[in-house]
Amino acid sequence: MATAANTPDNLTEYLLSIRDSRSEPLITVPEVLIPADEHAAYEIQDRVARQLGDIRGWKVGAGSPDAVPAAAPLHAETIFPNGAVIPAEMCRHRGAEAEIAYRFRHHPEGDPANTTRETVLNAIESVHPVIELVDTRFAEPGSQHRLAHLADQQSHGVLIVGDAIRNWCLTDSFSETITVRVDHGKSLEKVARNAAGDPIRLLMWLAGHAVQRGMPFGAGTIVTTGSLTGTLFVPHRTHLSAEFGTSGRVSTFLA
Known part of the structure; x- marks a missing residue:
C-alpha cells in the first residue's frame, strides 16, 4: 500500500489516481495534504468532480439537528x-x-441564498429508499482527518436507488421502521431516526450550497440524506436489502 514516502504532490492528484478497489490506497495522509478547512475540502471535491463525469446526485448529512x-x-x-x-x-x-433520498424535478426556485421549505417541497418529484455503500480512497474508513474524508467525496462509494414513491407526503421523514437483510437473513430491525432531524432542513441548505459551487440540481437529481441505520460492513458476494415501513424496499447484490 502507498505510504507517505510515495504520496502525490496534492490530495486532488491522489483522489483522482485511486479509482477502484484494485488501486493501492494511502495508509496515512501527510499533514501537508490535509485541507485547511471545509472550503478547501469542497474545492478539492470540485476539482475531482470536474474529472469524473456527469453529476446526477448529492449526499448530504449532519450529526445533529x-x-x-x-x-x-x-x-x-x-x-x-x-x-x-x-x-x-x-x-x-x-x-x-x-437511507431516504429525494429526487428533484428541478432546482428549488427563488433566491438560492434564502431557500425556503416551500420551494424545496415544490421541487421534489419523488422519495426513494436507498442503500449507500460507504467507501474510501484511503486504506480504512475513518482513518484520516475528517477534512481529508470530506474531500474524498464524503466517503461515498455507491448509491442503489429503490423505486419511486410519488405520493411521498405519506412517508415518514423523521423516523422509519427499517429491516436490513444480509443474504436474506435479518441483520437489523429498528425504528431509525435521522441524526440531522428533519431532512428537509438538509435539502434547504444543500440547495444554496450547490448553487454556490456552480452545481445546481438538474432534472432528476437524487439527494440522499444520511444513514438511518449506521454502517454495516459486508463482504463480496453478498445480497443486501432494506425494507422501510413507509418508503418501500431496495436491494442489491455485491459481486
Whole structure:
C-alpha cells in the first residue's frame, strides 16, 4: 500500500489516481495534504468532480439537528437502480447504510441564498429508499482527518436507488421502521431516526450550497440524506436489502 514516502504532490492528484478497489490506497495522509478547512475540502471535491463525469446526485448529512451539514456531489457511474449487481471493483470496503433520498424535478426556485421549505417541497418529484455503500480512497474508513474524508467525496462509494414513491407526503421523514437483510437473513430491525432531524432542513441548505459551487440540481437529481441505520460492513458476494415501513424496499447484490 502507498505510504507517505510515495504520496502525490496534492490530495486532488491522489483522489483522482485511486479509482477502484484494485488501486493501492494511502495508509496515512501527510499533514501537508490535509485541507485547511471545509472550503478547501469542497474545492478539492470540485476539482475531482470536474474529472469524473456527469453529476446526477448529492449526499448530504449532519450529526445533529443543529449541526452545519456537509455534502458531496455524486456521479452517474456510482448511481445504480434497484436490484443492480455492483461490480466487485467498485468498492473496497462496502459499508452499507439504509437511507431516504429525494429526487428533484428541478432546482428549488427563488433566491438560492434564502431557500425556503416551500420551494424545496415544490421541487421534489419523488422519495426513494436507498442503500449507500460507504467507501474510501484511503486504506480504512475513518482513518484520516475528517477534512481529508470530506474531500474524498464524503466517503461515498455507491448509491442503489429503490423505486419511486410519488405520493411521498405519506412517508415518514423523521423516523422509519427499517429491516436490513444480509443474504436474506435479518441483520437489523429498528425504528431509525435521522441524526440531522428533519431532512428537509438538509435539502434547504444543500440547495444554496450547490448553487454556490456552480452545481445546481438538474432534472432528476437524487439527494440522499444520511444513514438511518449506521454502517454495516459486508463482504463480496453478498445480497443486501432494506425494507422501510413507509418508503418501500431496495436491494442489491455485491459481486
